Amino acid sequence: MGSQPHKSWQHFKLGLVLFAGGAGLILYGAQATPLLQLPGLILMLPGIFFAAKGYLGIFANRFAQTLKASERFRDQGK
Numbered sequence: 001m002g003s004q005p006h007k008s009w010q011h012f013k014l015g016l017v018l019f020a021g022g023a024g025l026i027l028y029g030a031q032a033t034p035l036l037q038l039p040g041l042i043l044m045l046p047g048i049f050f051a052a053k054g055y056l057g058i059f060a061n062r063f064a065q066t067l068k069a070s071e072r073f074r075d076q077g078k
Helices: 005-031 034-076
Strands: none
Touching: 005 034
């Protein structure tokens, strides 16, 4: 999952934009037209999915780099 950090970053940004757009529709719908809140909620769901998928990929990549660095550090001590 963490083998492609650039792709994970793209997924995270896409999810963030979708989530923010959905939140904006919900807030606008609360002030103007309540019917806009449902599309906003529907738009937020894939936003949460993409952002979580991207975040997990970024985390997996950084965790793998940390493990690799600790192995190198351990091997230097021998």
